[in-house]
Amino acid sequence: QFQKPEDAIKYRQSVFTVMANSFGKIGAVVKGEATYNKDEVAKNAAVVAMMSTLPWQAFGPGTEGGKAQALVWSDNAKFKAASEKMQLAVVDLNKAAQSGDLESIKKAFGAAGATCKGCHDDFKKK
Ligand code: ASC
Secondary structure: OOOOHHHHHHHHHHHHHHHHHHHHHHHHHHOOOOOOOHHHHHHHHHHHHHHOOOHHHHOOOOOOOOOEOOHHHHOHHHHHHHHHHHHHHHHHHHHHHHHOOHHHHHHHHHHHHHHHHHHHHHHEOO
């Protein structure tokens, strides 16, 4: 799928960039910095949920580098578990966003953000 490790690194970083952009737009609403628009939040949450499935294929053997810690490969089971936790959390966020209940969105957003941070703490270089 990727010719060079750099291609895999660029791919996964691009996915995370798009994900963070949409997640950040929801964050602005959750923090009260932007007005709540149901369709906007629903669209961004759907983007986050869809994008969350993509980066993992670009962490294969021999693709060490970027901001990924060596632990991604040396304890891949733990990394996979953390990635699955995040994917479940953003599915919840997407459900809340499609329902249009801002209080549920706030709760699900906080839980999803914690899974982003949890994985960064262990697997991402500062
Ligand atoms: C974001 C973003 C992350 C998470 C994380 C949550 O908006 O880009 O990586 O939220 O900061 O703690």
